[in-house]
Structures are given as structure tokens and as C-alpha cells.
Amino acid sequence: MTNGTRIDPEVREPRAIKIKTQKRKGKKIALIILSVLLVIAIGGGIFAFVNFGDYFEFDQFGKTAEKSDTDEEPSEPEVPQENVSEPETPEKPESLPEVPVVEDPIIEENPIPREEWFMVLVNAQNPLPEDYNIETVSVDAKGHLVDARIAEDLLAMIAAGESEGLDFVIHTAFRSYEKQKEFYEAGKTGAAPGTSEHNSGLAIDIGCARGEFEGSPEEAWLLEHAHEYGFILRYPADKVDITGFAYEPWHFRYVGKEQALLIKESGLCLEEYLAQ
Ligand SMILES: [Zn+2]
Numbered sequence: 282m283t284n285g286t287r288i289d290p291e292v293r294e295p296r297a298i299k300i301k302t303q304k305r306k307g308k309k310i311a312l313i314i315l316s317v318l319l320v321i322a323i324g325g326g327i328f329a330f331v332n333f334g335d336y337f338e339f340d341q342f343g344k345t346a347e348k349s350d351t352d353e354e355p356s357e358p359e360v361p362q363e364n365v366s367e368p369e370t371p372e373k374p375e376s377l378p379e380v381p382v383v384e385d386p387i388i389e390e391n392p393i394p395r396e397e398w399f400m401v402l403v404n405a406q407n408p409l410p411e412d413y414n415i416e417t418v419s420v421d422a423k424g425h426l427v428d429a430r431i432a433e434d435l436l437a438m439i440a441a442g443e444s445e446g447l448d449f450v451i452h453t454a455f456r457s458y459e460k461q462k463e464f465y466e467a468g469k470t471g472a473a474p475g476t477s478e479h480n481s482g483l484a485i486d487i488g489c490a491r492g493e494f495e496g497s498p499e500e501a502w503l504l505e506h507a508h509e510y511g512f513i514l515r516y517p518a519d520k521v522d523i524t525g526f527a528y529e530p531w532h533f534r535y536v537g538k539e540q541a542l543l544i545k546e547s548g549l550c551l552e553e554y555l556a557q
Pocket residue numbers: 453479484485486529531532533
């Protein structure tokens with residue numbers, strides 16, 4: 282049994298040694314495999330880097346890779362930024378100018394300045410308030426008053442006509458609310474206070490010093506040129522039903538040069554024009 286017991290450790294020892302050597306061999310094999318794998322991995326990585334480098338460069342960078350030959354590494358983030366920004370930059374200058382170009386004509390196409398002082402509509406349905414207040418100035422030797430803002434254009438119109446040998450005279454200009462009330466109550470006018478355009482200071486009754494205005498050269502000249510100075514014939518013969526006034530060839534109304542031209546070209550009276 283002693284032998285057996287002696288043998289056993291002897292037997293076990295070489296077994297253990299064999300096991301150990303087998304383990305060592307296994308470790309060596311594992312190390313070899315690992316090192317081979319490492320070599321393959323490193324070699325494969327180098328191989329892939331060297332061989333597929335051209336492929337990756339072509340695939341990712343495309344044609345732009347040629348431009349960034351000197352800076353290969355920093356070119357990677359720059360190239361996609363350039364590719365994104367390039368289509369954006371031409372879109373901006375194309376899209377931005379298109380908006381105002383399209384909108385401006387629409388806005389300016391029919392800009393009736395309804396709230397402007399020179400576009401105020403005065404008639405029986407639209408009387409001026411009793412406290413309507415304007416600054417007036419005299420425009421002739423008789424002291425006829427008009428809204429101070431139209432005096433320059435009015436005097437320029439009269440001067441232009443007179444330079445062509447015409448002779449204008451102003452019969453009526455501004456009439457105050459109180460004066461209109463006085464005339465109305467005295468039966469001198471059918472227009473109630475505030476309903477006469479003369480209460481606005483924007484209207485004149487004009488004539489010629491030589492006699493009858495209707496059919497005169499002064500009338501013909503005004504029908505041709507009054508709009509150039511901001512005036513329109515306010516009560517045309519073909520608009521009596523709309524204006525409520527009989528034909529008054531002598532009554533001109535200031536609306537500003539721009540609107541006077543538009544109204545003249547439209548063939549509308551002021552009521553129709555503002556009702557657009
Ligand atoms: Zn008048």
C-alpha cells in the first residue's frame with residue numbers, strides 16, 4: 282500500500298506535470314493564435330488602410346478629394362460642409378429678390394390714399410364736422426382763401442394758364458362752416474353746413490375775366506391741364522346722378538397730382554373712384 286501510496290504521488294506528479302505541460306502548451310498555442318490574430322488584424326488593418334484608402338477617398342470625397350490633396354485629414358469634415366453649403370448659397374439670392382419683386386406691383390397697383398387729407402369726400406351723405414379746422418391762405422387780391430396745402434399748386438396752375446395768354450378769376454374758394462350755415466339758413470344755398478366741398482378749402486369755382494367760362498379757352502385749358510396741378514373737374518355732366526350736383530364746369534377740386542391723373546384716366550367721379 283506504501284508503494285501504492287508512493288506510487289500514487291509519483292504517478293500523479295508526472296500526470297500533473299503532463300497536465301501542466303499540456304496547459305503550458307495550450308497557453309503557448311493560445312499566445313501563438315492571439316499573436317497570429319494580432320498580426321492578421323494589424324496586417325489586415327494596414328492592408329485595408331492601404332488598399333481601400335483610395336476607395337474610401339473616392340467614395341466619400343469624390344471629385345473634391347483632388348482639391349484637398351495637401352490637407353487630407355482635415356478635409357473630411359470640411360468637404361461635407363462645402364457640399365451642403367454650396368446648394369444653399371445659390372438658393373438665397375434667387376429666392377429673396379423674388380418676394381419683393383412680386384409684391385411691390387400689387388401694393389402699388391391701386392394705392393388710393395383714402396385717409397389722406399386731400400382725398401376727403403364731402404357731399405350730402407358725408408358732411409364735414411362742425412369743428413373741421415384747416416389753415417387757410419389768401420390766393421388772390423380779393424382775399425379768397427384755400428387750404429394752405431393746395432395754394433402752391435393752385436397758383437402754379439393759374440400762372441401757367443396766364444403765361445399762355447389766359448385770364449382766370451376765382452369766384453368762390455373756402456367757405457367756413459359758419460358761413461355755410463348762414464347762407465343755408467338764408468336760403469342762398471341748398472347745401473347744408475359741412476356738405477359743401479367749399480367748406481373743405483380744397484375746391485374753387487373758377488372763371489375767366491373776359492366773360493362766359495363755358496366754352497372759353499380757359500375752360501378748355503383747365504380740362505386739359507388741371508390734373509397736372511392736382512385738380513379734377515368735380516361735377517361732370519355725365520355724373521349728375523352720382524354726385525347729386527348739376528354740371529358745374531367751373532368747380533374744380535384738389536386731390537393731389539398723382540390721384541388727379543388716376544381719376545382723370547379712370548373717367549370716374551370722386552364718389553365712384555373712392556367706392557372702388
Ligand atoms: Zn363750387
